[in-house]
Amino acid sequence: MQRQAARWRGQGARVGLVPTMGGLHAGHLSLVRRARKLAGAGGKVVVSIYVNPTQFGPGEDFARYPRDLAGDARRCRQAGVDVVFAPEDREMYARGAAGASTWVVEETLSRGMEGASRPGHFRGVATVVAKLFNLVLPDVAVFGAKDYQQAAMVKRMTRDLNFPVKVAVAPTCREPDGLAMSSRNKYLEGDLRRQAVVLWQCIRQARAAVRQSARPVAAAQLKDRLKGLIGQAPAARLDYVEFFDPATLAPVSEAARGTQMALAVFVGKTRLIDNARL
Amino acid sequence: MQRQAARWRGQGARVGLVPTMGGLHAGHLSLVRRARKLAGAGGKVVVSIYVNPTQFGPGEDFARYPRDLAGDARRCRQAGVDVVFAPEDREMYARGAAGASTWVVEETLSRGMEGASRPGHFRGVATVVAKLFNLVLPDVAVFGAKDYQQAAMVKRMTRDLNFPVKVAVAPTCREPDGLAMSSRNKYLEGDLRRQAVVLWQCIRQARAAVRQSARPVAAAQLKDRLKGLIGQAPAARLDYVEFFDPATLAPVSEAARGTQMALAVFVGKTRLIDNARL
Numbered sequence: 319m320q321r322q323a324a325r326w327r328g329q330g331a332r333v334g335l336v337p338t339m340g341g342l343h344a345g346h347l348s349l350v351r352r353a354r355k356l357a358g359a360g361g362k363v364v365v366s367i368y369v370n371p372t373q374f375g376p377g378e379d380f381a382r383y384p385r386d387l388a389g390d391a392r393r394c395r396q397a398g399v400d401v402v403f404a405p406e407d408r409e410m411y412a413r414g415a416a417g418a419s420t421w422v423v424e425e426t427l428s429r430g431m432e433g434a435s436r437p438g439h440f441r442g443v444a445t446v447v448a449k450l451f452n453l454v455l456p457d458v459a460v461f462g463a464k465d466y467q468q469a470a471m472v473k474r475m476t477r478d479l480n481f482p483v484k485v486a487v488a489p490t491c492r493e494p495d496g497l498a499m500s501s502r503n504k505y506l507e508g509d510l511r512r513q514a515v516v517l518w519q520c521i522r523q524a525r526a527a528v529r530q531s532a533r534p535v536a537a538a539q540l541k542d543r544l545k546g547l548i549g550q551a552p553a554a555r556l557d558y559v560e561f562f563d564p565a566t567l568a569p570v571s572e573a574a575r576g577t578q579m580a581l582a583v584f585v586g587k588t589r590l591i592d593n594a595r596l
Numbered sequence: 597m598q599r600q601a602a603r604w605r606g607q608g609a610r611v612g613l614v615p616t617m618g619g620l621h622a623g624h625l626s627l628v629r630r631a632r633k634l635a636g637a638g639g640k641v642v643v644s645i646y647v648n649p650t651q652f653g654p655g656e657d658f659a660r661y662p663r664d665l666a667g668d669a670r671r672c673r674q675a676g677v678d679v680v681f682a683p684e685d686r687e688m689y690a691r692g693a694a695g696a697s698t699w700v701v702e703e704t705l706s707r708g709m710e711g712a713s714r715p716g717h718f719r720g721v722a723t724v725v726a727k728l729f730n731l732v733l734p735d736v737a738v739f740g741a742k743d744y745q746q747a748a749m750v751k752r753m754t755r756d757l758n759f760p761v762k763v764a765v766a767p768t769c770r771e772p773d774g775l776a777m778s779s780r781n782k783y784l785e786g787d788l789r790r791q792a793v794v795l796w797q798c799i800r801q802a803r804a805a806v807r808q809s810a811r812p813v814a815a816a817q818l819k820d821r822l823k824g825l826i827g828q829a830p831a832a833r834l835d836y837v838e839f840f841d842p843a844t845l846a847p848v849s850e851a852a853r854g855t856q857m858a859l860a861v862f863v864g865k866t867r868l869i870d871n872a873r874l
Contacts, residue, residue, distance in 0.1 A: 328606070412755075479726050
């Protein structure tokens with residue numbers, strides 16, 4: 319991969335990277351289109367497919383995470399991807415994931431929300447993204463807005479470490495009922511799929527509350543209302559809902575237009591996340 | 597710097613980087629010659645000069661570290677260096693060193709010795725080296741063997757994060773009496789300069805002990821002898837002396853030919869380090 323990337327660079331071709339964990343859906347393919355556009359004429363698009371063990375905590379879904387390399391490769395081919403980079407664990411972590419010795423850690427934006435609920439998660443993400451940047455040598459990398467905190471953290475990490483990479487963030491793709499597309503939606507069987515729409519309902523309700531109010535709305539009051547809404551879905555359990563500054567990710571006590579919200583909800587055993595600008 | 601580096605890459609020129617904190621001496625210039633050789637015909641050599649605040653602890657010598665950019669630039673010119681990269685703090689740490697949010701940490705090789713005596717030191721080193729790699733985009737980077745643990749840690753970090761950089765280590769240069777060349781030698785006034793030779797005497801004594809013995813020598817016994825030797829220099833105070841495996845840096849209880857030793861000694865207020873293969 320690195321040699322191929324160096325050759326492309328030597329030819330003056332811009333390289334766009336879409337880092338994924340596979341289980342590709344229409345959301346991923348929208349990132350591919352964005353990468354193609356940003357790489358420009360004569361540019362190359364690489365999709366990396368790697369279920370990175372170091373970003374999963376104990377008891378999380380690493381083992382059962384959807385893996386379908388053949389199907390993913392076919393979808394990439396149809397989307398005009400130039401290279402699918404799908405390394406093995408032993409290529410990415412020569413001493414095994416448990417024996418990894420060097421980490422990239424971002425200590426500000428990654429503290430709350432996903433960072434608080436999933437200790438070590440962002441350390442794994444920052445490290446594997448740094449590795450992928452060094453292996454694929456992209457000019458631009460495209461991340462999905464569904465993982466808002468991840469995208470913010472990756473942008474900060476990229477700038478802090480001076481990676482010569484532009485980080486682009488493409489909008490969340492949604493199912494017709496509003497559910498954000500996610501590889502983990504495959505876990506949702508039977509009625510759970512229907513109940514999963516509660517995340518989108520929370521976003522819509524928070525947006526409506528803020529837009530219908532002449533002045534800022536107390537975040538605590540909004541959270542209570544959303545907890546009530548989630549309580550109506552029998553299989554749903556709130557992990558967190560947060561209202562915060564979209565740039566600093568610092569929680570705000572009052573929500574208004576322009577405030578960012580994010581939430582994580584277990585639906586059955588499946589943990590889903592979503593976010594939106596109010 | 598990054599644009600210049602990208603242009604060089606586009607032209608197919610190999611780039612050699614010598615990262616320094618300035619105060620350039622003959623040891624640094626030997627690294628430049630090595631970088632020139634490794635960059636090859638048509639290659640470019642960059643010397644970075646940056647006294648990196650994040651690798652100094654509180655109470656260390658950051659403020660008084662020798663700074664002589666004009667003299668260093670002259671020495672680089674005479675040595676045929678293509679670019680001296682001497683960034684300001686605000687360029688390297690946009691939010692200030694105290695506001696830095698992303699770190700590169702190596703957690704195995706950097707635990708003992710310098711890592712134990714100087715908490716946070718190697719985090720600062722690993723981070724600034726990663727930043728320099730991304731800014732200068734070198735094919736090869738040359739480090740000095742005098743900082744043995746640093747060189748080992750940088751090699752590991754480079755491989756772990758898949759930086760497309762070859763790390764070379766060039767031998768320690770010594771003064772006629774054996775003192776390892778170091779920018780910090782400038783601190784040694786009057787009789788302290790003479791006493792500083794005790795580090796080299798320790799290395800010679802340990803080497804002799806191991807080479808004259810038919811079997812391995814207990815590390816504890818060797819340490820005691822070296823403590824005695826250091827005790828004879830009135831201004832010298834041992835920080836640590838360690839015998840270890842040169843690849844893993846794991847301490848050994850018995851020293852033999854091929855064992856690596858390293859030591860840190862305060863001479864007056866100046867902390868000096870040295871190391872050697874026995």
